[in-house]
Amino acid sequence: MTEPQWDPYNRDCPTRQMLDRIGDRWTVLIVGTLADGPLRFGEIARRIDGISQKMLTQTLRGLERDGLVERTLYPQVPPRVEYELTDAGHTLREPLKALEEWAAAHMATVIAARSEYDQAV
Amino acid sequence: MTEPQWDPYNRDCPTRQMLDRIGDRWTVLIVGTLADGPLRFGEIARRIDGISQKMLTQTLRGLERDGLVERTLYPQVPPRVEYELTDAGHTLREPLKALEEWAAAHMATVIAARSEYDQAV
DNA sequence: CGGAATCCATAACGATACTG
């Protein structure tokens, strides 16, 4: 038994690792894009406006490494590569949805608070 | 009516702003620390191992600006400053909890997937 | 005590060019 690692600052803490994964600019977007089924690399790129090839590759690799996305290569010429959420990947959508719902419900208040705060300066 | 801004890449998208807020290294920790009641600046610093004064100040300012934390200055010498979650701040704990629970439930699998992926190289 | 200001190292990200 190692230490109980509930401290999100600890790199080994599950919640910290979660936040590191979804905190970046693209992961949530990619998971959302793949929610309805498999897509080819280029199709994902087209759907996510502004993503670079580098970041798409990099983020997909990370998700694949974590077992959240599965990569399937069809050995044709030109190559065809499809990505789809694994079962684990699909379950991730639940907490993400909770976050989206919180944002939808509270973000107007937050933005109002910001305006007020900024004016008070 | 402005554009519908559901695209998380869009800086104006509520979900994107949420992720920007909780994606940093300290916000979630601070919110968790304040969950049980108000704390002084120094007390928060002591409870969160490894945080610098700069990041504590900076993160608290952000949370205050967003109306999620309230700052109370007691004009004494030396000064005493207390921080506590607002009602909105407390509601944020729900989606955070969803994330923690996902992490607790799936992180072992994710870590196993990583080992397997890394070995396959 | 609770900051603010400054400097610095690193990591994240984007743009571009090249490849099987």
Added chain:
DNA sequence: CAGTATCGTTATGGATTCCG
């Protein structure tokens, strides 16, 4: 088509010093 490699910029966080 689906990458890889390289480079430059910007964002982020830590250490230090100073202040009311």
